Amino acid sequence: MSLVVLVILGSVRSDRQGLRAARFVIAELQARGVEAPLVDPAELQLPLLDRMYKEYPKGGAPACLEDLATLYRRSDAFLVVSAEYNHSIPPALSNTLDHFLEEYSWRPSGIVCYSAGQYGGVRAAMQLRAMMAELGASSIPSLLPIPRIGKALDEAGAAQEAWLPKAAARFLDELVWYAEALKAQRAKGTPY
Secondary structure (H helix, E strand, O other): OOOEEEEEEOOOOOOOOHHHHHHHHHHHHHHOOOEOOEEOHHHHOOOOOOOOHHHOOOOOOOHHHHHHHHHHHHOOEEEEEEOOEOOEOOHHHHHHHHOOOHHHOOOOEEEEEEOOOOOOOHHHHHHHHHHHHHHOOOEEEEEEEEOOHHHHEOOOOOEOOOHHHHHHHHHHHHHHHHHHHHHHHHHHOOOO
16 A cells, blocks of 8 residues: 655754654655655745635635645655754744644654654653644654754764664554554545
């Protein structure tokens, strides 16, 4: 079963480390035959949320939101790559996620979190888990936290520590399982 898993990057900082994690998981997904487009808020230049995509008249949303809505509707799962800013979700990630609602429904999400320190962004991941559930894309039980990201991954996203590919394989096995299961169920119809 061919899958599309959107990788949503959460930071727009010029020296952001999340690109390393995004590149790593994209390569891991592609090695499994999964299409994994990157949603990068720094490239998209999304406006600050004034109206959700669904609140625009049909065909009246900014082109970047129309394009993103089309991509979201093609997806089978969302993989969110989040830093931890002040023990919370980065504002660019919240803004990117909040533009949409129905487009997330009946699709799982996976959370890759990271930090420069030892906690790997898990405090932000706990808040992100609640947010994704509210949006309709509940997170899978496992997380992929990456502590000390500057040592764990190089700039190209290649793992520099042996534990990381093993942890990623288990995490992605779970995400793919949920994505395939929910894709099959969506094909039969959804409760509403």
